[in-house]
Every structure is written in structure tokens, then in C-alpha cells.
Amino acid sequence: GAVVSQHPSWVICKSGTSVKIECRSLDFQATTMFWYRQFPKQSLMLMATSNEGSKATYEQGVEKDKFLINHASLTLSTLTVTSAHPEDSSFYICSAARGDYGYTFGSGTRLTVV
Amino acid sequence: SQQGEEDPQALSIQEGENATMNCSYKTSINNLQWYRQNSGRGLVHLILIRSNEREKHSGRLRVTLDTSKKSSSLLITASRAADTASYFCATDGQKLVFGQGTRLTINP
Secondary structure, eight states, X not given: OOOEEEXXXXXXXXXXXXXXXXXXXXXXXXXXXXXXXXXXXXXEEEEEEEETTSOOEEOTTOOTTTEEEEEEETTEEEEEEOSOOGGGOEEEEEEEEOGGGOEEEOOXXXXXXX | OOOOEEEOSEEXXXXXXXXXXXXXXXXXXXXXXXXXXXXXXXXXXXXXXXXXXXXXXXXXXXXXEETTTTEEEEEEOSOOGGGOEEEEEEEESSSEEEOOOEEEEEEX
């Protein structure tokens, strides 16, 4: 079945540094991918919609200069958290739409900023 | 803002019992989907029900959709310890928006 691979699964970084998270569709092409953020015991909040070959669409309240999204190919989207701070610590999840099969999600990335 | 609201927020039952979770949403939808999330993991797609469908089954799962009430329910029959997880409904209009989720605990 369709698989979305997300790396890394966890990362610890120092405050002020940048972190890149990759999301790859392994056996299908994903023209659109989505990035979510999830705080402990809370739901997934859509951050942005990533479209191949064009600029990402950000949800209200999400800083596009802080959360850089690049979707350079039909199988890869990346989220870069720039100048990370402790409040950016969260669980980040990507997903890709698969038409009638719903959405396939990556396994998530646990980001801890110290 | 969240589109779906699950009810209850937490549910604890004995193994073998049935678990029912409800979801209400606000706007028109193309379809509604249910997902499961084990702690600290990604989401697993369980079932999708289209806006013109009223009921759908998949194994031990039964999903209903009432578009007039803008609500859906997920029934898990004969629950198992492995069903312990958080369950989310998500509505798919122009984008997938998740509810708050129900944390289901199956006690052995």
C-alpha cells in the first residue's frame, strides 16, 4: 500500500538553530502534501498545504518565514523550522492525499528544542 | 479552527465490550474519515464514508453518517487491548480538518 516516510522520527536541537523534516511518498506521487502540528493530548492542527512546484499555503496564524515548506518534487516535501525556540517543540506530521483512499500519514517527528 | 468535535473526549471500557465514539462537524463535507493514533505515532486511516453514504462497515468497525445532523459515529465491536489509542474524525471539504479526538482505553 501507499507509504509516506517521514524523517527524522525525533530530533533535539539547540535554541536558535534550524531543523529540516522530510516527508516522502514512497510508491505514489503526491502533488499535495499537508503539514500538521500536534501538542500533547491535543488534536492535529493543519499548518500548511504544500503544493508541488508552487508556494505553500499557510493557515492563519502560522508564520511562513519560520516554517519554511518546500515541495520540489512529486515525492518530497520538506518542512524547515527556522531559528527554533522551545515553544516550537511539538510533534509534526505530514500527510499526502490519496483520493478515495483518504490520506496517508507519515509516522511523525518529535521535535524538542532545548 | 477545528471542524470536528468528538464525544466523549475519553472512554475506558473492558475488553470485549463495544466502544462508540461520536463526531460532530460544522460545514458541508465531501466525505468524513476516521483515523487512529497510537501514542506518539502517526495516524492510521481506518475508514472513509462519503457524504451520500449513511453507513459503512470494515471488519469490527461500523461508521454512520448523518449529514442532516452533521454527525458521525464510530463503533468498534468486541474491543481488544490493541484498540487502545486516540481516534479522530476528519472532515474533507477543501482540506482535511481534525476533531479533538477520543482517547480510548481498553482494559484487559
